[in-house]
Amino acid sequence: MRYPGGVTALDDLTLAVRPGITGLVGANGAGKSTLIKILLGLLTPTSGTVRVLGLDARGQGELIRARVGYMPEHDCLPADVTATEFVTHLGRMSGLPSTAAKEQAAEALRHVGLHEERYRQIGTFSTGMKQRVKLAQALVGDPGLLLLDEPTNGLDPAGRDSMLSLIHRIGTEFGIAVMVASHLLSEIERICDHLVAIEGGRLLRAASLDSMTQALPWLAVEVDEGLDLLEARLTECGLTVSQQPTRRQLLVRLDGDPVFDTVRDTIADLELPLTRLEHRRHHVEELFAGALSESSAQEALL
Numbered sequence: 001m002r003y004p005g006g007v008t009a010l011d012d013l014t015l016a017v018r019p020g021i022t023g024l025v026g027a028n029g030a031g032k033s034t035l036i037k038i039l040l041g042l043l044t045p046t047s048g049t050v051r052v053l054g055l056d057a058r059g060q061g062e063l064i065r066a067r068v069g070y071m072p073e074h075d076c077l078p079a080d081v082t083a084t085e086f087v088t089h090l091g092r093m094s095g096l097p098s099t100a101a102k103e104q105a106a107e108a109l110r111h112v113g114l115h116e117e118r119y120r121q122i123g124t125f126s127t128g129m130k131q132r133v134k135l136a137q138a139l140v141g142d143p144g145l146l147l148l149d150e151p152t153n154g155l156d157p158a159g160r161d162s163m164l165s166l167i168h169r170i171g172t173e174f175g176i177a178v179m180v181a182s183h184l185l186s187e188i189e190r191i192c193d194h195l196v197a198i199e200g201g202r203l204l205r206a207a208s209l210d211s212m213t214q215a216l217p218w219l220a221v222e223v224d225e226g227l228d229l230l231e232a233r234l235t236e237c238g239l240t241v242s243q244q245p246t247r248r249q250l251l252v253r254l255d256g257d258p259v260f261d262t263v264r265d266t267i268a269d270l271e272l273p274l275t276r277l278e279h280r281r282h283h284v285e286e287l288f289a290g291a292l293s294e295s296s297a298q299e300a301l302l
């Protein structure tokens with residue numbers, strides 16, 4: 001995709017996205033919004049092919065938009081109408097008859113937790129509530145796919161958590177495929193089945209989250225106090241232990257089932273306040289740190 005004026009926003013980007021929740025991650029300017037607009041048929045790529053739910057995004061954008069819910073990144077809500085009026089109106093715009101639009105608007109607003117506030121003017125809403133209205137309008141019309149562009153923008157940590165839980169629920173309980181764009185990998189990896197990472201308009205990596213976070217043979221142990229004592233005692237028991245001082249954590253090598261029991265019993269014997277006992281997995285961010293330094297654009301299928 002080359003914009004008039006010569007900016008190449010996407011290049012050499014080949015991927016397939018399966019049902020489930022897919023995170024589209026990349027820094028600001030990586031090309032996420034451009035990709036979403038191409039998927040919706042709102043932008044026509046300079047070259048290449050795009051199919052969405054079996055439809056050709058180049059000529060069938062209107063059909064795609066009828067089946068896809070879209071939550072844009074930027075604030076685009078009228079201040080002087082109620083949430084119900086706005087969501088109903090957009091339901092009508094996407095072709096629903098009046099009664100169905102009203103019913104679906106009420107249902108969507110309930111799903112996003114705005115049932116009580118549905119008759120309030122949007123101008124009086126907090127940022128979090130406005131993001132929820134944007135999500136509600138994307139849900140109207142029984143979409144088969146949701147494209148969400150930076151849904152946690154502008155939200156505080158609690159607001160981000162609840163928005164992410166909501167998206168996760170939509171993807172799992174309602175069975176709607178979701179592609180959610182974010183520049184915050186650490187945030188989005190919590191709710192995604194698949195990740196697509198782009199950098200400078202090129203594909204960096206596309207894979208299922210499971211395949212990126214294979215368990216490592218280490219047990220992470222966190223105690224509020226007594227880390228040195230615990231390390232010494234576990235080493236005496238013949239375990240391989242390394243201390244992670246920055247995280248106030250011990251990593252204990254897992255080379256057999258008794259390791260769990262030994263760690264548990266030792267902590268109990270020493271009466272230490274255990275806060276975490278976890279089979280260590282790769283953090284997705286660590287993997288991307290490697291990929292980003294190689295800066296390798298690679299074609300991959302999910």
Ligand SMILES: Nc1ncnc2c1ncn2[C@@H]1O[C@H](COP(=O)(O)OP(=O)(O)OP(=O)(O)O)[C@@H](O)[C@H]1O
Pocket residue numbers: 003004005007008009026027028029030031032033034035073150183
């Ligand atoms: N209408 C446009 N005309 C020219 N260049 C554009 C246009 N829209 C986007 N770009 C450029 O294309 C590139 C990709 O932008 P895009 O908005 O798709 O990125 P993004 O990953 O969504 O970033 P952000 O999260 O900041 O929105 C950027 O270099 C941007 O400046």
